[in-house]
Amino acid sequence: MGQTEKNSVESRRRHSELRFALHLLRQNPIVMAGLVISVATVVLALLSNLLVNGASWHQQALTLRLCWNNPAFSWPVTNLFNCAGQVYPLGTDAYGRSLLQMIILAIPIDLQIALEVVASAVAIGVIFGSLAAYMGGLIDEIILRITDIFLAVPWILLAIVLIVVLGRSLTTLTLAVIITWWPWYVRLMRSQVIGEKEKLYVERLRMMGAGWPRILFRHVIPNSIYPILVQSTLDIGSVILTVSALTFIGLTPNPLLPELGNLSNQGIEYFFTAPWLIVFPGLTILIISLGFNLLGDGIRDIFDPRLRR
Amino acid sequence: MVFVLLALSILIFYLTRGLLPPTTALAPYINPRLTDAGKLSIARAVGVATSTCPSFTDFASLQSGCVTPLWTQYFFWLKNVLVGNWGYTLLPGISGTESTWSVFFGRFPYTAELDIVAAVLTFLIGVPLGIVSATHNNKLPDHLSRIVSLGGYSIPQFWFGAMLLIVFVLYLRIGGLGLLPASGALGTTCALCFGNPGNITAYTGVPLLDALLSLNLPYFWDSVVAIILPALTLAITSLGLLTRIVRSNMMEVLRQDYITMARSKGLKERSIIYSHALRNAILPAITVAGLLVTYLIGGSVIVEIVFSWPGVGSAALVAADVLDINFLELFVLVAGVIIVVTNLVVDILYAVLDPRIRY
Numbered sequence: 001m002g003q004t005e006k007n008s009v010e011s012r013r014r015h016s017e018l019r020f021a022l023h024l025l026r027q028n029p030i031v032m033a034g035l036v037i038s039v040a041t042v043v044l045a046l047l048s049n050l051l052v053n054g055a056s057w058h059q060q061a062l063t064l065r066l067c068w069n070n071p072a073f074s075w076p077v078t079n080l081f082n083c084a085g086q087v088y089p090l091g092t093d094a095y096g097r098s099l100l101q102m103i104i105l106a107i108p109i110d111l112q113i114a115l116e117v118v119a120s121a122v123a124i125g126v127i128f129g130s131l132a133a134y135m136g137g138l139i140d141e142i143i144l145r146i147t148d149i150f151l152a153v154p155w156i157l158l159a160i161v162l163i164v165v166l167g168r169s170l171t172t173l174t175l176a177v178i179i180t181w182w183p184w185y186v187r188l189m190r191s192q193v194i195g196e197k198e199k200l201y202v203e204r205l206r207m208m209g210a211g212w213p214r215i216l217f218r219h220v221i222p223n224s225i226y227p228i229l230v231q232s233t234l235d236i237g238s239v240i241l242t243v244s245a246l247t248f249i250g251l252t253p254n255p256l257l258p259e260l261g262n263l264s265n266q267g268i269e270y271f272f273t274a275p276w277l278i279v280f281p282g283l284t285i286l287i288i289s290l291g292f293n294l295l296g297d298g299i300r301d302i303f304d305p306r307l308r309r
Numbered sequence: 310m311v312f313v314l315l316a317l318s319i320l321i322f323y324l325t326r327g328l329l330p331p332t333t334a335l336a337p338y339i340n341p342r343l344t345d346a347g348k349l350s351i352a353r354a355v356g357v358a359t360s361t362c363p364s365f366t367d368f369a370s371l372q373s374g375c376v377t378p379l380w381t382q383y384f385f386w387l388k389n390v391l392v393g394n395w396g397y398t399l400l401p402g403i404s405g406t407e408s409t410w411s412v413f414f415g416r417f418p419y420t421a422e423l424d425i426v427a428a429v430l431t432f433l434i435g436v437p438l439g440i441v442s443a444t445h446n447n448k449l450p451d452h453l454s455r456i457v458s459l460g461g462y463s464i465p466q467f468w469f470g471a472m473l474l475i476v477f478v479l480y481l482r483i484g485g486l487g488l489l490p491a492s493g494a495l496g497t498t499c500a501l502c503f504g505n506p507g508n509i510t511a512y513t514g515v516p517l518l519d520a521l522l523s524l525n526l527p528y529f530w531d532s533v534v535a536i537i538l539p540a541l542t543l544a545i546t547s548l549g550l551l552t553r554i555v556r557s558n559m560m561e562v563l564r565q566d567y568i569t570m571a572r573s574k575g576l577k578e579r580s581i582i583y584s585h586a587l588r589n590a591i592l593p594a595i596t597v598a599g600l601l602v603t604y605l606i607g608g609s610v611i612v613e614i615v616f617s618w619p620g621v622g623s624a625a626l627v628a629a630d631v632l633d634i635n636f637l638e639l640f641v642l643v644a645g646v647i648i649v650v651t652n653l654v655v656d657i658l659y660a661v662l663d664p665r666i667r668y
Contacts, residue, residue: 030452149316152645154607157625161321161637164629165328237463245611248467249626264467268615275475282468290463297459 024302031298037291045108052101065096066274075275091276094266095256099276103284105258110288113174114239118232120178125185126221126228132186133193134216144190147183155180159246169253177242181235188231192224234296237289244285260285310649317645318390322383325634331357331376332369333632337397355396356385390642399633400624409635413621413643418514420613420620423543424605426517426536430544431551431601436591438548439555443590444582446560454552462549466608470542470615477538539616547604550597559590592663599652606644 025031068075068091090099132143150158162176196202197220205215244261252262260281267278326334331352338351345365352358358368362375377385389396395409435458442454512522517536520529562568563586571581610622617623621640628636 030455145312145316148313149320151603152313152317152648153641154603154610154644154648156607156610157637157641157644160610160625160629161324161641164632164637165324241463241465244465245467248465249611249614250630261465261467264465264471268467268471271471271474272479275479278468278471279475282465282471285465286460286463286468289465290460293459293463297455 021302025298028298028302030294031302034291034294034296034298037287038295041107041111041288041291044104045111048104048108052104056097056101065092066094066270066277067092067096068274068276090280091274093263093277094270094274099263099280102258102263103260103281106260106263106281107284107288109170109257109259110240110243110285111236113170113177113243114236116174117177117181117239117243118235121181121185121235122228122232124178124182125187125189126225128182129186129189130193130216130221130224133190134197134212134220140190143186147186150180150183155242156245159242160249160251163246163251168251173243173246173251173253176246177239180242181239185228185231189224189228192227193220196220196224230296230300233299234293237292237296240285240289240292310653313649314642314645318387318642319383321638321641322386323379325638326357326382326386327379329632329634331371333634336632337399337635356382390638395639396635398628398636399631400628400636409639412624413636413639415514416619416621416624417643419516419618420606420609420622422515422517423536423539423609423612423618423620424602426540427543427547427605427609428601430540431548431605434544435548435551436555436594439552439594440559440582440587440590442552442556443559443563454556457545458549458552461545461547464546466542466546466611467615469546470539470612473538473542474615539612539618542612542615543605543608547601547608550600550604551594554594554597555590558593559586562586562590592659595655595659595662598655599648602651603648606647 025035067086067088069086070089070091088098088100090103093099093102128143132140158180159176162179163172166172166175202215202220205219240260244259244264247257247259247261248265248268250265252259252265255262255265263281264278264285267274267276267281270277334355334357335348335352338355339348343351349358349362349365349368352365352368353360353362357377359375359377362368362372368375393410395413398407398409398412400412438454438458442451442458445451512519516532517529520526520532563582568581568586571585572578576585606622609618609620610625612618613620613622614626625637625640627633628640
């Protein structure tokens with residue numbers, strides 16, 4: 001009886017806190033903008049194969065053909081190819097494919113890599129970070145030192161070496177980014193669990209005879225995972241930036257692949273003949289990553305009582 | 310600290326030599342004209358083939374007992390590396406085959422120059438943005454500053470650099486030339502020099518410093534003009550971190566009792582913010598310096614490629630393409646040393662500046 005009453009009080013308190021948070025969320029136009037962009041990105045990614053024939057990107061005639069025939073805007077460059085008659089809203093890429101179609105096809109690819117990277121990094125971070133914090137002593141020291149090693153190299157150098165060594169494919173690209181990303185989550189989770197494990201309920205569970213796996217996985221982790229989830233929203237944007245930077249510098253599995261960094265990579269080659277090649281894929285990356293960053297930043301401010309006003 | 314660097318060296322050694330075939334390490338030394346006996350003796354000298362290996366074909370086909378065990382290779386390599394012998398590189402130097410060390414440190418001053426100028430810019434833009442953001446919380450300046458810092462955080466570095474190029478080279482043109490140079494550090498060409506570039510003595514290898522030390526103002530101006538766009542790209546994309554930490558520290562400090570006290574004494578808001586609050590708010594920002602250095606070194610790889618900057622970052626990509634493992638190893642370990650030393654200096658500096666902290 002007493003237990004259920006306590007539970008309902010607890011759930012009511014959480015409920016009202018959530019409503020207050022949602023109220024703050026609605027009040028903040030920047031966060032709302034982030035939310036709209038993120039949702040739109042995900043929807044566009046899900047619909048991309050309906051909008052554009054997904055199998056079409058490698059069945060194009062591979063001749064250099066840079067067209068810009070959108071009358072709404074003209075570039076201060078001389079257009080080399082006469083492409084009258086066909087409509088390309090954002091011009092064509094270096095292989096003569098519609099750039100708009102390629103960008104639409106690229107969004108799900110980038111988003112999928114980002115989700116895989118963030119999910120893997122969160123999983124590794126939660127397990128090793130909480131183990132390090134909860135066990136302490138030698139295990140803590142070993143895990144921390146390993147993260148130190150990975151944090152002492154600029155991520156892009158490590159990723160370059162990994163991709164070169166393992167070979168160029170989407171899998172190794174994802175793997176390389178995961179390897180540069182997980183130490184942050186281990187650190188974050190560790191700092192959360194260190195605060196959580198000193199709380200009285202953990203002591204009580206221990207006295208009731210609960211084993212450490214039960215305490216850790218059923219109680220401590222669910223209570224301290226919240227900031228990690230916020231961070232992971234924020235990181236989706238950063239991972240897309242990282243992946244596109246790597247493919248931009250040429251570490252791409254296939255030069256034809258519609259991937260936002262890869263499309264920009266063609267752009268830098270034809271920079272002074274076809275500036276749109278780099279403008280639009282890069283702009284897409286900016287909008288997507290800004291959307292997730294605005295969302296994550298707002299959520300963090302709203303749930304951080306120190307910054308709440 | 311030494312432990313981290315040793316472990317890092319093991320990691321990078323395993324990645325480049327353990328996972329790649331042992332012949333990769335020989336690439337800078339052998340050419341098709343060499344006989345197999347010659348190749349074998351080189352493989353022995355590099356420390357990858359055993360002295361009992363009968364022929365180079367046996368070595369190349371990884372016959373058992375022909376390839377030196379990895380840990381023996383590691384200690385052989387470590388012994389050489391510690392005395393500064395990093396082998397030869399596949400990258401083009403000034404004359405034919407050159408040692409990795411000389412090619413790397415011929416290019417390194419350019420990267421150092423770019424990173425240091427970018428770091429200074431990051432502080433000059435990032436700290437005021439953070440202050441304004443905190444003192445005008447949730448008002449227009451706060452929103453603007455958050456858009457700048459979050460925008461910088463979300464903008465692809467290569468794209469921001471490319472947009473600057475489009476604006477300053479393609480659109481803003483004076484007399485048929487772009488307003489700012491599109492590429493290079495103007496090391497030798499001196500395209501915008503007023504008349505004669507004059508004499509330059511390479512005291513340090515850093516163009517800005519060399520020009521000042523040689524009292525060559527046109528050259529100095531050229532170097533300044535060349536570094537504006539790449540350094541701005543690096544700074545804008547790195548300042549989000551700093552702005553955010555200055556903002557949250559400032560907001561916390563402004564809520565402290567001593568600030569209320571200062572206000573009730575009737576001090577001016579300006580003096581409260583700049584002389585009472587700023588000192589305490591900016592101190593924790595020093596801790597991100599280590600992270601900032603990691604960011605800048607990593608970011609300079611991208612920025613150097615976009616702006617054809619002749620530093621180590623753009624060379625790293627070429628090295629990756631031709632599998633020049635000596636160069637990559639040197640770059641990773643030099644970056645590691647810089648980051649580890651920066652973190653150590655930050656820790657010491659923090660204790661010196663904040664009397665409450667004693668180790």
